[in-house]
Amino acid sequence: MSIDPKKLESIITQISGIIAARVVSDTDGLKEIHVVADSAKNPKQIVRDVETAILASTGLRIDRKIVSVAQLNQEYQQVDEYKLESIKAEEVGKNLKVTVTVKHDDEIYEGSSEGPKTSLQRLRIAASAALKAVDELSSNVFSVDDVRIINLAGKDFVVCHVTKLANDREKSIIGSAEIERDVLFAAANAALDAWKRA
Numbered sequence: 001m002s003i004d005p006k007k008l009e010s011i012i013t014q015i016s017g018i019i020a021a022r023v024v025s026d027t028d029g030l031k032e033i034h035v036v037a038d039s040a041k042n043p044k045q046i047v048r049d050v051e052t053a054i055l056a057s058t059g060l061r062i063d064r065k066i067v068s069v070a071q072l073n074q075e076y077q078q079v080d081e082y083k084l085e086s087i088k089a090e091e092v093g094k095n096l097k098v099t100v101t102v103k104h105d106d107e108i109y110e111g112s113s114e115g116p117k118t119s120l121q122r123l124r125i126a127a128s129a130a131l132k133a134v135d136e137l138s139s140n141v142f143s144v145d146d147v148r149i150i151n152l153a154g155k156d157f158v159v160c161h162v163t164k165l166a167n168d169r170e171k172s173i174i175g176s177a178e179i180e181r182d183v184l185f186a187a188a189n190a191a192l193d194a195w196k197r198a
Contacts, residue, residue: 003030003060011057015049017041019072030060033067043069081105082134084192087126087185096122100129100188109133123147126184127160127191134195141165142195147187149179158183160190164198173197 005023012021012033017040024032037046047067054060085103089096096117102109111132115125127144135142146161156179164171175194179186 008033008054008058011053012050015046015053017046018049030062030066033062035067035069037069037071039071043071082109082192082196084130084185084189087129087182087188089122089126089184091117096125098122098126098129098184098188100126100133102130102133102192109136111135120147122184123149123158123187126187127162130188130191131162131195134192138198139166140198142198144191147190149183155179158186158190160187160194162191162194162198171198 003025005025008023008030009021012018012023012035018035018037020036022032022034023030024034033050035046035050041049046069047064050067051062051064054062082102082104085101085108087101088099090099091097092114094116095114097112097114099110099112102111111129111134113125113128113132115121115128124144124147127147131142131144141164143163143165144160145163148159150157150159157176158179160175162173162175164173173194175190175192175197177186177189177193
C-alpha cells in the first residue's frame with residue numbers, strides 16, 4: 001500500500017487534543033510518527049487514538065513503537081503569558097505603597113500593597129502587590145512568606161517563597177527573578193513566577 005504522509009498527518013491532526021503531527025516514511029513504509037498534543041490525555045491514550053484513526057481511515061495497521069508524543073502543558077503556557085508591565089512605589093508616611101500592573105493580551109490587572117519601608121518589608125510589599133494584581137484570576141489563596149536576595153554565578157536574584165492554599169491544603173512554591181533594573185521589580189516578578197508555577 002502506498003503511503004501519503006500528508007494524508008496521514010491530516011488524519012492525525014483531526015484527533016482531539018492533537019496540535020501538530022509529522023509523518024516520516026520511505027520506500028519500505030512508515031518510519032516515524034511525531035505528535036504534539038496538549039496535556040488532556042496520557043501519552044498511551046494518544047498513541048492508541050493515532051493507531052485507531054489511521055486504521056479506521058486507511059485500513060493501515062501501524063506499529064505503536066514508531067509513534068512519539070510530545071505534550072505541552074497548556075495551563076502553564078496560558079499563565080506564562082502574564083507579564084509584569086509596570087511597578088510604582090510611593091512613600092505614605094512611614095510606609096511604602098507599591099502598585100503593580102500585570103498585562104495579559106489586552107487585559108491589565110492592578111494590585112497594591114502597603115507596609116513598613118524596611119529593606120526586607122519593601123521586597124515583601126512588592127511581591128504581595130504582584131499577587132494581589134492576579135488575585136481575581138484564581139479561587140485559591142496565595143501569600144508571600146519570605147523574600148530574599150541571593151547571589152548565584154556572580155548575579156543577584158530575588159527568591160520568593162509563596163504559600164498556596166487550595167481545598168484546605170497548603171503548598172509551598174518558590175519563584176525567582178534576576179535583578180536587572182530594580183530590586184522591587186524583581187521581587188514582584190519573583191512572586192509572579194511563583195504564581196505561574198502554582
